[in-house]
Amino acid sequence: MFLAAYASLGLRLTQFDFNDAIIRGVLFVPLFTKFLTQMHRDALTANPAPITKFFGSKPMATLGSIAFPMFILHGPIGQIFYKKVLAKKLWGGPMSTRFFPIYLAICLGMSHLTNEYFVKNKKVGAIAGKVAQVLASWTEGMLRDRA
Structure with missing residues (x-):
């Protein structure tokens, strides 16, 4: 989800004329919110993933x-x-x-x-x-x- 959220910002660099506000509102925010939710749940487990440990460092x-x-x-x-x-x-x-x-x-x-x-x-x-x-x-x- 983390990579997908940030990759969505790359759509601004394509040949299509994607509006920044649309990309943020339709793609980045929902994907990043899902990532944060998953990371929060992972932080509550006994053995969190490396990315969760990194962001908690x-x-x-x-x-x-x-x-x-x-x-x-x-x-x-x-x-x-x-x-x-x-x-x-x-x-x-x-x-x-x-x-x-x-x-x-x-x-x-x-x-x-x-x-x-x-x-x-x-x-x-x-x-x-x-x-x-x-x-x-x-x-x-x-x-x-x-x-």
């Missing part, structure tokens, strides 16, 4: 923990190096494709720091909890959470 768990900060940060960081107007003012122009590994390393490093010093921060968590309580009190009953 320490390096993969670390990458998983920085996935959300990476999702948030990669766009703004990319803007600095690749957005034509901004990059021209900062660097004289957008960075070349040879710069991409450095961009990726910057994103990984910043995501790790954000995860360690912001996401895991107890004070930030406490403030977020208080904000969530205030917002919940403002919407009490609006979401049919009250009989």
Whole structure:
């Protein structure tokens, strides 16, 4: 299922004009969801498959923990190096494709720091909890959470 899901993305490279959103919605998401379901079930067995062990390994768990900060940060960081107007003012122009590994390393490093010093921060968590309580009190009953 893992290979089938990612192979479906290769349909964008064929002579047919497949729309990316259609490929994702019709092929990739259902196949990848099936893969995740099978992997979850396999993880609960006495002897999981090698791919399940791989995705449960320490390096993969670390990458998983920085996935959300990476999702948030990669766009703004990319803007600095690749957005034509901004990059021209900062660097004289957008960075070349040879710069991409450095961009990726910057994103990984910043995501790790954000995860360690912001996401895991107890004070930030406490403030977020208080904000969530205030917002919940403002919407009490609006979401049919009250009989």
